[in-house]
Amino acid sequence: MKLFDVYPLFDITPVKGLDCYVWDDQGNKYLDLYGGHAVISIGHSHPHYIERITDQVNKIGFYSNSVQNPLQNELAEKLGEASGMPDYQLFLCNSGAEANENALKLASFKTGRSKIISFKKGFHGRTSGAVAITDNPKIVAPFNADHQKEILPLNDLEAVEKSLSKNDVAAVIIEGIQGIGGIVIPDAGFMEGLEKLCKKHGTMLILDEIQSGYGRSGKFFAFQYTSLKPDMVTMAKGMGNGFPVGGVLISPDIEPSYGLLGTTFGGNHLACAASLAVLEVIKEEKLVENSFEQGNLLKNELIKTNKFKEVRGVGLMIGVELTSEVSKLRSGLLRKNHIFTGVSGTNTMRLLPPLTLKRSHVDYFMNSLGDAIESG
Known part of the structure; x- marks a missing residue:
């Protein structure tokens, strides 16, 4: 088989990770500026993370949701504190897609409607x-196509209002920052207008923070x-630092x-232990705070090079758009400088490092990037 x-x-076969680095089976060390697709939030193999999971698996790793699990209550309390949303309720699941499925289903249950609005370049x-x-029509099978939905241009409130005026929309779903779409931040005015329109028409507003959260x-x-x-x-991805977990607030x-x-x-039990860690x-x-500080530093350094069509993003979620295909630059950084980066489309490099990124990592990347650009 x-x-x-x-x-x-x-x-490349990674076999070991520590903080912002991974090592392959040949002993080569790589700087991880992709975070396993925005999943590694607190760094690889953080000692507290290892301790929490090891301690839990030595007690009990799993039982179904038909019994009490105090770890879930502890997680809800700490998540409420960390997010500043202590009055929200928490539903726990296993992945980002599952979190979205449940949010959409709950919106449909509660409104009695079936139509969903999402946005161009969203994922x-x-x-x-x-x-x-x-x-992305390439990943929509005939089985999926029967859902009632409308995919509208981002930042177009007029288009949203026109669609919502029919009063048949259960939910509007939007990413806090579009990730796969190229690190695109919706306009603040658009987001706030969206909320007002949803309230006016009895439609639920779902924020997809699966990649941009935590x-x-x-x-x-x-x-x-x-x-x-x-x-x-x-939410999902960075929520478990590699352990499969998702949730809906x-x-x-x-x-x-x-x-x-x-x-x-x-x-x-194990998912909660990972999430609590x-x-x-x-x-x-x-x-x-480190994400904000190092992200601003990295973004400003990239802008100062004046080598790119556009540098977008905030915190440690940055898109670097080239005027040409990015594949050669990414490959050079990986092969020559041992730096993992991501991609959006064909022209945008996506940087999603662990939130533990330090100034020394930024400096090494910028020096390597300059060399890679000069060598073509």
């Missing part, structure tokens, strides 16, 4: 409803650069009902 071929793979996952509202933007959630109070916030205005949502593995390290090491 062989694996189903899904991704083009680099010929919300690869499960049925999530992929249907993602602006401190990556320099705020706990990227939408917190505005005055928004969304009905739901979805649900407004206190939405009353729970048994049977609407459910999960077998969501919020299991992440929150504890973020608080202890002031990683949200």
Whole structure:
């Protein structure tokens, strides 16, 4: 038997990680500026993370959600404190796509409507409803296409108002920062206008913070650069630092009902231990603040080079758009300088490092980037 071929793979096999570095099976050391696709929030193999998970697995690793799990309550309390949203309710699941599916389903249950609005260049996952509202026809199968949805231009309030005026939209879903779409930040005025329109038409507003959340933007959630109070916030990726976990923060205005949502593995003991370790390290090491500081430094250094079409983003979620394809530059950085970076489309390099990034890492990257550009 062989694996189903899904991704083009680099010929590199990481076997060890520590903070912002990984090592391959040949002993080569790499600076990780991609964070395993924005997943590694507190750095690889953080000692507190290892201790929390090891301690928990020595006690009990899993039991179903048919019993009490005090770790879930502890996680909800600490997440409420860290996010500044202590009055919201927490639903725990296993991934970002699953978080979005449950948020969309809950919005539909509560409004009695079925239509969803999302936005051009957005990405919300690869499960049925999530992929249907993602602006990428290549990944939407005929099975997914029957969902009632409308994908509108970002920052176009007039288009949103026209669609919402029919009063048949269950939810509007939008990323705090578009990740796969190229690190695009929605205008603050658009976001705030969106909230007003949703309230006016009885439509729920869902903030997809799966990639932009957990401190990556320099705020706990990227939408917190505005005055928004969304009905739901979805999260995953950096939430577990590599352990599969996702969640939905649900407004206190939405009353729970048994049977609407459910999960077998969501919020299991190990997932909660991993998530608690992440929150504890973020608080202890002031990683949200570090993300803002180092992200501003990195972005400004990139802008100063005057070598790129545009540098976008905030915190440690940065897109570097070239006037040509980015593949050669990324490959050179990986092969010659041992630096992992990501990509959006064909022209944008995506930087999503651990939130523990330091000035020395920024300096090494900038020096390496200059060499890579000069060598062509």
